Amino acid sequence: MLDDTDRRILRQYQADPDLTVAALSERANVSAGACWRRLEKMRAAGIIQGQERVIDWAALGYAVQVSLRVTLDKTQRLAFDEFIAAARALPEVLEIQTFLGRTDVRLLVIARDMGHYMDVYRSRILHLPHMADIEPLMHVATIRSDESLPL
Known part of the structure; x- marks a missing residue:
């Protein structure tokens, strides 16, 4: 289902989900247009389900x-x-x-x-x-x- 290009994109996306499509495409060595299309295809297939922010509850006093x-x-x-x-x-x-x-x-x-x-x-x-x-x-x-x- 996923090819090597999809895996490269996902590896970079996992490492830094805040990257712009342009920066992500550069790191994954694929054009920005192809990167965007592949991301949209993976979202539509349910492979990428969203981005979430992680809050360090220990830093908020929950020990x-x-x-x-x-x-x-x-x-x-x-x-x-x-x-x-x-x-x-x-x-x-x-x-x-x-x-x-x-x-x-x-x-x-x-x-x-x-x-x-x-x-x-x-x-x-x-x-x-x-x-x-x-x-x-x-x-x-x-x-x-x-x-x-x-x-």
Whole structure:
């Protein structure tokens, strides 16, 4: 589906999504017109889904990150839907993932400090519907975090 030129464009685009088409085409060694057409084709195909800005929440004073592994009461027909809808409403929940296996859902929760986390945990997380079990995993360090694909 992608040829070498598309891959060159995507590699440069991943490295710096703020590049103008002219600068991107120069780095990818393709004409500006061809670069623009290929970018539009990849957007239309859903390969490029947009650009996003990443905000460093730790720099804004959120020093605690906890991953919560949740097992739901699967005897309840709407357990997943109701749990996810309630978890989405919590501003401290940055990410929600679902799984097949012993863990049904993982929540990524941030807080300013341990006191704030305990308040969020006790007053909001523990009141989410249909939880059968919850296991918090305290984040200690990020060793590698990379969204780039090996193109």
